[in-house]
Amino acid sequence: MKPTTTQKLLTAVVVLQGMLLAGQWLGSSPAMAAKSGELNLPDPGARQLQMIEELKALNGKVDKLHAALTSGQLRVKVEKDEK
Numbered sequence: 001m002k003p004t005t006t007q008k009l010l011t012a013v014v015v016l017q018g019m020l021l022a023g024q025w026l027g028s029s030p031a032m033a034a035k036s037g038e039l040n041l042p043d044p045g046a047r048q049l050q051m052i053e054e055l056k057a058l059n060g061k062v063d064k065l066h067a068a069l070t071s072g073q074l075r076v077k078v079e080k081d082e083k
Contacts, residue, residue, distance in 0.1 A: 003011075068074060
């Protein structure tokens with residue numbers, strides 16, 4: 001008896017599902033890694049403190065830019081394009 005396309009497709013699906021099941025059974029899932037402490041997640045508190053420091057530095061740069069713009073000593077030179 002010659003296998004049909006449908007039978008071949010179903011066989012492939014069953015084989016792939018078996019491989020997935022074996023991978024889940026034998027491999028380590030993220031839930032198992034979290035239980036054993038293997039995940040390297042960044043510390044949210046430290047990350048927020050770093051973001052605050054970066055925002056403070058950015059505010060300092062914006063303050064300097066604002067002071068330069070409002071001082072009245074800024075000059076703009078415009079050149080005509082030869083086209």
